[in-house]
């Protein structure tokens with residue numbers, strides 16, 4: 001077990017998205033996370049502008065309620081507010097109105113997700129415009145995105161410009177298949193990963209467990225750096241603090257075998 005880990009991407013709030021349905025289920029997930037050594041979870045329900053339940057006020061209310069249940073159940077874990085925001089043109093407007101939450105209301109780091117198979121045009125320029133407003137996008141699980149699997153150079157350029165990357169624990173441990181595991185490993189090797197998170201949705205299907213991924217990542221980048229991905233870096237993200245991150249490494253041309261699996265991915 002690794003102590004004191006921080007999970008910045010988790011669907012832990014009840015009845016708000018495709019995560020747990022009840023408060024009991026949420027508490028059960030927190031119990032699993034605490035037993036794994038996770039001390040802090042950022043609740044990141046899918047933001048949907050037409051559902052006021054997933055606006056900032058609704059999320060903060062549920063976070064307070066869940067934390068009260070955790071105190072009552074003596075589970076040593078704290079849940080912080082956040083959201084998983086889709087990359088849509090209206091995002092700056094939602095941020096300005098305070099409807100979509102940055103990670104722990106830091107006003108600095110914003111968890112963003114792309115559609116798994118299609119990329120919006122000029123997303124990179126859109127991210128630059130967000131960063132000009134001092135909002136740093138944290139890309140959720142690009143290793144599970146078909147477009148990034150064929151365009152690792154674009155991810156390098158994004159990281160070089162200041163964008164951060166989160167990969168999913170179960171991607172590194174192979175539960176999304178060998179192709180996703182291999183691409184995750186490639187991202188780790190090229191300093192294109194800043195944090196590992198669970199993206200948990202339930203106690204059984206995708207549970208909030210990080211330690212197995214830290215062990216797998218340790219074999220690729222060493223124990224100390226793997227530990228930073230669930231410790232020092234996500235801690236700074238939740239604090240809204242500036243980050244010093246390792247310089248990304250440009251990936252070599254893909255081998256023919258890698259090109260083949262990239263084409264096969266999601267087909």
Ligand SMILES: [Fe+2]
Pocket residue numbers: 009010011084140199
């Ligand atoms: Fe998610």
